[in-house]
Amino acid sequence: MRRLDWFLILLLIVGAVGGKILNLGDDDGAQERPPDTIRDHPRRPEPRGYAPRVWGMETEDWLTALPKSKRNEIPAHAPIPHEGVILDDGKRSSTTGSAFSLSDDGVWLTARHVAEGCDTTWIQIAPEKALKVRRTIIHPRADVAVLTTRGGPSGLTLSNAQLRRGDNAFKIGFPKGLPGAVHGRYLGETAIRHRGRNSYREKVNVWGEVSRIPSRFGSLGGLSGGPVFDNTGQIIGIVEAESRRRGRIMTGKPKTISEVLKLARVKVKPGETVGGGFSQKDYPQAARRLITTLRIARVICRVDAF
Numbered sequence: 001m002r003r004l005d006w007f008l009i010l011l012l013i014v015g016a017v018g019g020k021i022l023n024l025g026d027d028d029g030a031q032e033r034p035p036d037t038i039r040d041h042p043r044r045p046e047p048r049g050y051a052p053r054v055w056g057m058e059t060e061d062w063l064t065a066l067p068k069s070k071r072n073e074i075p076a077h078a079p080i081p082h083e084g085v086i087l088d089d090g091k092r093s094s095t096t097g098s099a100f101s102l103s104d105d106g107v108w109l110t111a112r113h114v115a116e117g118c119d120t121t122w123i124q125i126a127p128e129k130a131l132k133v134r135r136t137i138i139h140p141r142a143d144v145a146v147l148t149t150r151g152g153p154s155g156l157t158l159s160n161a162q163l164r165r166g167d168n169a170f171k172i173g174f175p176k177g178l179p180g181a182v183h184g185r186y187l188g189e190t191a192i193r194h195r196g197r198n199s200y201r202e203k204v205n206v207w208g209e210v211s212r213i214p215s216r217f218g219s220l221g222g223l224s225g226g227p228v229f230d231n232t233g234q235i236i237g238i239v240e241a242e243s244r245r246r247g248r249i250m251t252g253k254p255k256t257i258s259e260v261l262k263l264a265r266v267k268v269k270p271g272e273t274v275g276g277g278f279s280q281k282d283y284p285q286a287a288r289r290l291i292t293t294l295r296i297a298r299v300i301c302r303v304d305a306f
Contacts, residue, residue, distance in 0.1 A: 056292045059179050062284040067183060068215035080188050080206050084250070086241060088196030092117045097299045098173030098226035098239070099123060099147060100156060100290075102261075102268045106131075106149035109257065110225035110299055111240050112138050115145045116198075118301035123149060125294055137264035142202040142256045143194065143240040146264040153294045155271035156227065159234035160254045169207055170278045171239050171249060172287045173226025174298045180223060181287035182212045183280055184249055192241065192250060204250040205237055213284045219244055225299060233274030233286070 097114030101107070108123060115121055115136050122130035131149040138145050167186040174180065184207030193201045207228075220242045228237035228251045237251035261268060272295075278286050290296045 059288040062288045067211035067213040069211045080190050083191045085193050090197040092303045094303045095301050096177045097224050099299045100227040100296045101153045102155040104154050106152040107266050108147040112143040112145045114225045119304045120302045122300040124298045139260040141200045144252050144260045157234045157271040157273045170229045170283045173223040175220045175223040179291050183210045207249045209247045233277040
């Protein structure tokens with residue numbers, strides 16, 4: 001064989017090996033695939049079957065579709081229970097949830113039960129690619145947590161606005177591991193007592209569901225950790241739990257968010273307000289923009305098999 005032929009073959013081999021090396025990257029940009037052996041969890045859906053995807057394709061019909069009204073079994077004017085109980089059975093499994101960006105320095109907020117007990121936690125940023133969470137800071141007395149990564153999308157704006165009964169709010173995240181958004185009206189506040197592996201009690205805001213997109217979901221498990229927006233496009237809470245039968249959604253208070261940020265010792269820059277805010281008819285379009293620009297992202301909690 002001629003010397004030139006040998007040289008070309010050698011060049012191809014070097015190029016192939018070099019390409020694989022360059023594709024490895026570091027831990028913060030590592031590719032993650034959900035584990036094969038997992039157990040479902042009602043508040044944190046399993047990641048199996050929800051392969052990383054382009055959310056623009058999944059939400060394309062949101063540009064024209066109207067949200068579906070929700071008829072709850074218990075009317076919105078029914079009294080709010082003084083206290084609800086959530087039991088944590090202590091079982092650990094790989095699951096998914098939602099998070100949202102507070103700073104392009106890589107500060108995210110999610111629900112405590114989404115990020116607690118994970119061996120590794122990831123925030124999906126592209127098909128077949130996720131940011132590895134470097135730190136997880138848990139609120140000791142509330143279902144809220146801060147996640148930090150090496151950089152991230154621009155952050156959203158927090159608000160301490162006082163709520164009045166009947167105020168509208170919009171919750172966005174990944175119920176059942178897929179994009180979804182819910183419109184609700186403020187009903188008041190209650191307390192949630194968490195029992196099991198960790199016991200604590202917190203005050204939360206209660207919302208009655210009005211409509212959602214898409215309409216295919218039964219439980220909203222996986223929406224936990226998603227932001228709650230007011231009409232102006234500012235964040236007034238974080239999704240923590242639902243009462244499916246009552247059509248109620250419980251969300252963490254702005255005070256709780258401030259407490260966990262202080263505990264994490266992170267500086268949150270002034271964030272962005274969703275342009276145009278939200279309305280009852282066009283909130284799917286606003287939600288789509290936030291999901292496709294990764295301000296709201298899917299969280300993957302991985303628990304290693306024993």
